[in-house]
Amino acid sequence: MMEILGVRFAPLNVPLKRRLETLSVALMIILLGFGDLIGYLLTAYLLFYTEKLRYFTLLYFVWMYYDWETCNQGGRRHRWTTWFRNCTWTKYVCNYFPIKLVKTVDLDPTKNYLFCSFPHGILSTGIFGAFGSDNLGCKKLFPGLEFRVVVLDQHFRIPFFRDYVAATGGVSSTAKSLNYLSSVKPEEPYTGRGTILIVGGASESLESQPRTYRILVKRRKGFVKIALKHGSPLVPVFSFGETDIYNQLYGSEGSTLRRAQNYIRKKIGLAPIILMGRGFFQYSFGIIAQRKPITVVVGSPVEVPKIPEPTAEHIDKYHEMFITRLVELFENNKHKYVENADSVNLELL
Numbered sequence: 324m325m326e327i328l329g330v331r332f333a334p335l336n337v338p339l340k341r342r343l344e345t346l347s348v349a350l351m352i353i354l355l356g357f358g359d360l361i362g363y364l365l366t367a368y369l370l371f372y373t374e375k376l377r378y379f380t381l382l383y384f385v386w387m388y389y390d391w392e393t394c395n396q397g398g399r400r401h402r403w404t405t406w407f408r409n410c411t412w413t414k415y416v417c418n419y420f421p422i423k424l425v426k427t428v429d430l431d432p433t434k435n436y437l438f439c440s441f442p443h444g445i446l447s448t449g450i451f452g453a454f455g456s457d458n459l460g461c462k463k464l465f466p467g468l469e470f471r472v473v474v475l476d477q478h479f480r481i482p483f484f485r486d487y488v489a490a491t492g493g494v495s496s497t498a499k500s501l502n503y504l505s506s507v508k509p510e511e512p513y514t515g516r517g518t519i520l521i522v523g524g525a526s527e528s529l530e531s532q533p534r535t536y537r538i539l540v541k542r543r544k545g546f547v548k549i550a551l552k553h554g555s556p557l558v559p560v561f562s563f564g565e566t567d568i569y570n571q572l573y574g575s576e577g578s579t580l581r582r583a584q585n586y587i588r589k590k591i592g593l594a595p596i597i598l599m600g601r602g603f604f605q606y607s608f609g610i611i612a613q614r615k616p617i618t619v620v621v622g623s624p625v626e627v628p629k630i631p632e633p634t635a636e637h638i639d640k641y642h643e644m645f646i647t648r649l650v651e652l653f654e655n656n657k658h659k660y661v662e663n664a665d666s667v668n669l670e671l672l
Contacts, residue, residue, distance in 0.1 A: 331606040345603060347415035349611050352600075354487060355446050356610070359477070359593075362484035387482065394479040394495040396503055398471050400510065405457075407490040413456040420568065420617050422452035424459040427652075428623040430558070432467025435505050435516040436624060437550050438558045441538045441649065443527035444565035445598055449617035454519045455491040461517075465621075469513035471504060473520045477592050494518070498549070505553035519560070520546055525594040529584055530672070531566045532573055536653070537670040540646060547627075547642045554629030557641070559622040559649040563660035568612040572597035618660040622652035646671065 325332045354361070369380040393399065407413070416422075430436060440450050453459050454470045461470055476495040479485045494500050504518045523530075523539040530537040550557050574580030587595045602609030625645050630637055650669060657664040 329607065333604050333606065344415045344419035345611065345614075347412050348419045349603060350412070351416050351448075352446070352610055352612065354484075358484040358487065359481045362481040366482040383482065387485070394476070394485075394489065394493070395497055395500040397507065397509065398492055398494040399489045401469065401492075401513075404490055404492045408455070408457045408492060413452070414458045417452045417456065417458045419614060420448070420452075420564075420612070422449050422459060423616065423618045424453040424461060424464065425618060425620045425656075426464045427621060430465050430468065430515075430517075430624065432465070432514050435508070435553065435555050436468070436518065436558050437501075437505065437546060437555045438517050438519045438560050438621070439546055439645065439649075440519055440521045440560040440562065440619075441523060441527075441540065442531065442536055442562065442565055443521050443523040443525070444531050444562065445528055445569040445571065445596060446612075447521050447562075447565070448568060448612060449562035449565050449619045450519055450521060450560075451491065452617070453619040454517070455493070465517060467514040468517040469509040469515070470517045470519060473501070473518060475525070475592055476500075496520075496524075498545075501546075501549050502552070505549055505555045517558075518555075522546055525588055525592065526585075528594045528596060529574075529581065529588075531569065531571065533567045533570055534667060535566060535670070536667065537672055539672050540649070541671055544638050544642050547638050547645065548633055550627050551630045551633040551637055551641060554627060556624035556626050557645050557648075558624045559645065559652045560619060561622070561649070561652050561656070562617055562619045563656065564615055564617040567615045568600070568617065570599040572599070616660075620652065620656050620660070622648060 325334070366380065369376050440447070450472060454461050455472045462468070471492050471494045473496050474488055474493045476497050478488045478493075479495055494504065501518065501520070504516055508514070509516055522543050527539045530539070547557070549555070572580070574584060584595050598610065600609050600611050601607065601613055602611060625641065625648050627641050653669045657667060661667050
């Protein structure tokens with residue numbers, strides 16, 4: 324590695340495989356970070372600056388209308404997602420960090436589980452590698468379960484970008500979608516579901532900093548209510564290292580920066596983060612994630628009864644049980660996957 328004027332450059336003899344991994348992650352970051360904008364710009368270009376392709380774009384809008392509710396009804400069928408979930412691109416992304424998926428208990432393949440994941444990090448990279456692709460063997464670790472990652476509903480309303488999200492097996496974050504996934508069995512060959520919900524959402528991404536684990540869970544209780552309505556076990560999932568791959572310009576709660584970020588997030592649904600990563604040929608600055616390991620650990624489920632109309636008392640009871648199980652998962656595994664783990668604590672917000 325060579326350093327010039329404080330900028331750390333990558334060696335010239337970096338193997339091609341590592342270059343391809345970096346390129347794959349860069350493309351993923353561009354899609355996840357700017358996919359909505361790219362979708363709109365591409366649509367405008369095809370409609371106003373092409374002659375023949377504009378008619379195909381109009382036909383695409385007809386398809387969008389027909390396909391509008393798919394994200395609320397379990398997502399794309401697995402035969403339409405298998406290729407993308409196993410493609411070389413997603414494999415390179417998983418190998419870049421690398422991302423690892425670890426299970427701590429076997430799960431009943433006939434149940435519909437609600438996997439509740441923390442922390443969100445900047446882009447939830449570990450979750451999309453572990454459950455938005457099949458490269459880490461999620462379907463082999465948990466046979467019989469069909470996995471769906473819950474993403475912002477607005478992504479399914481963006482031309483072209485919606486098809487990328489759907490190709491990963493993504494589903495909408497609406498209550499309608501979560502109720503469907505919790506109550507309806509998947510098509511064969513699957514016998515149960517693993518619905519991956521990133522509970523903290525965009526707000527939690529604003530808390531992401533290296534070597535810190537601040538998660539939004541104390542006031543997030545809607546997921547418990549949905550689980551109780553359908554009797555879906557709650558499975559705690561923790562992504563160790565997720566917060567280490569990016570730094571950001573951090574604004575504490577109440578600061579001018581945080582107020583501006585919260586205002587924009589409420590308007591557009593996305594958190595405006597000023598992130599700090601690395602570049603393609605140097606390690607000092609850029610938008611590409613740092614090459615740091617991410618380990619996604621799946622804990623033991625909290626079994627809940629089926630209560631069609633759960634009361635506040637029911638929700639609070641099982642919410643506390645879930646938090647206890649989540650904290651246990653973190654404490655029991657942090658020494659395996661976090662450096663200097665004794666100085667790292669889980670902060671519940």
